[in-house]
Amino acid sequence: MVGAVYDRGYRPYDGERGGRSAARAALFRASVRRALGLRRPWRQKVTASVLLGIAVVPAIVNVGVAYLTRDTVASDIEFITYREYVGVSNALLVFVALTAPDIMCPDRRQRVLPLLFARPLTGVDYVMAKVGAMFAILFAFSFLPQVVLFVGQMLVSDDGALAYARDNAEVIWQVPIAVGALSIFFAAIGVAIASLTSRRIIAGASIVGLFLVTSILAAALVGPEVASVEGRTGPPATVITEEGGVIVVAPGDDGLVTGEPGFGSSSTDVYFVQNDATPAALLDLLTLPLVLRDLVFLGQVEDTHPMSGLPNGGLYAVAVFAAVLIAAFVTLFVRYDEVER
């Protein structure tokens, strides 16, 4: 056959062939590679590497300090708790704003969607693969540092590794749940917003914008901080600054301040000041996942949160969280349903 000479390399394929689940998994892998910049020029790897660096450094510093101060009085100082470390993942917002548009917009801009949907893949599969990829990366990047922190602390603990693990056993379930809630939240919102435009820069700005706007809006609804220190006794103190639910006051004439200080120094003391408890604070999408985190770690809304003390505040928080997730997924499903028509 003459053709055999020219058709070198080409053979019919009669091997294994997957269906929808294989296609979904393939899109998931492709999106993860895209987000991390794998098999792409180094420029595209920068974002992910920097984020991972930022996320892990506090853990390493914390473990390092614990190691250096072991067997001293200072060894009891914890620079960062597991709960606070979940909050560090807020840096993930920047990562989401850079990466979610990366895995969504080019499909639209470069018109790859028709090619993708010519595969055994539905709109739902597409959404699951994309949100799944974003979630997996966010989860890994927030969870890994926690593992470093835990294992590191275990190894440098004065009381021995096993004792440390036993004393901190509850974080083994708390951390994954809190990190998971945070990751799915950012992933779904980021991907949903990025699906609305083909321009990466617009998507990125919109993601950051949404979080900032809700944050500002919530702050406006909650109202200004109450400029008094509850539970304080003694002569009036001079208010120096008030910022984010924290009020800094100079000590009174007697040099004493009482109440519930946060950090103290010789000249100023810091008090948490409470507004009237209001669920309006839940509009703040930036801190909403942190409320969920506190429910996991503390079993209640944290004291400094404007919603603290509200009856069923935790339930409200979970409801708003779920509503936001549902809204994001509905947006996505509607957005990619049209491709099938």
Added chain:
Amino acid sequence: MPESPPLLRTHGLTKRYPAVTAVDGLDLEIPRGRVGLVGANGAGKTTLFRMMLGLSHPNEGSLEVCGIDVASDPIGARSRLGYMPEHECLPLDQTAADVVATFGELSGLPPRAARQRASDVLDLVGLDEARFRPVGGFSTGMRQRTKLAQAIVADPELVLLDEPTAGLDPMGREEMLALVARLGSLGISVLLATHLLDDVQQVCDHVVMLDGGRLVVAGTTGSLLERTGLLSVDVGTERGPLVERLAAMGLTATASAGLVEVQVQGDDDIDTVRDAVAELGLPLHRMTTRLTSLDEVFLDRAGRA
């Protein structure tokens, strides 16, 4: 060997958009092989492709792709198809090998097999040297080849090619057509949508002509051309009398540019022309049959329809 179902079978297929009926009561049965789907822009070619892929749903009628009812099993139909859209559709920041392998995986191939197949098909389309370069730096011709490669990476039963020669220079066009012709010998059926009848004439053994969403004519390329031929007769300057004579004998003839052109159907008509020339005693310098281009068939049929 059991007879395989036709590539495409439609019954009363209709797709209406708010402003236009893109496909209008189409009844088709397209056999395996290389089939040209011809029509002007807006004839309904791309809409038909989209319905075959289950990306667009018909308002009325049904269609079966490779024996699979698309409405009830769009995923099954898609998994037998490869699709090369007309427009730019490639991720630009990846190498051709990565792009094609990724699409192989998306078609259900295991990752290792997908990479192997990507390498094979890129070799086939002539991009073996360039496969580790980013697609963003490719010329139009190379991108078209990459698009073809991703369409065939999973060894589909049928590949839908939407204007594969669009934007190519003459050389690139010839190469693309040679590739399309070769797909047939590799056991992949081809449905080639184009407005360039030359492309179809060159590589397809069947033709389906659409106009305004309706079927104009369908058949083997050979049969459509045989039935309608154009005979060029060079009889020097005495063209007028021959034209009149042929008209009297029932043939359509026109005098143009030193030649008399006669519409003929079959050998009998050619004999008639020869006899007419002999009877008039004209010098017969040259008589050539020019196979009618499909353009003429199309214009003729579409005009009548």
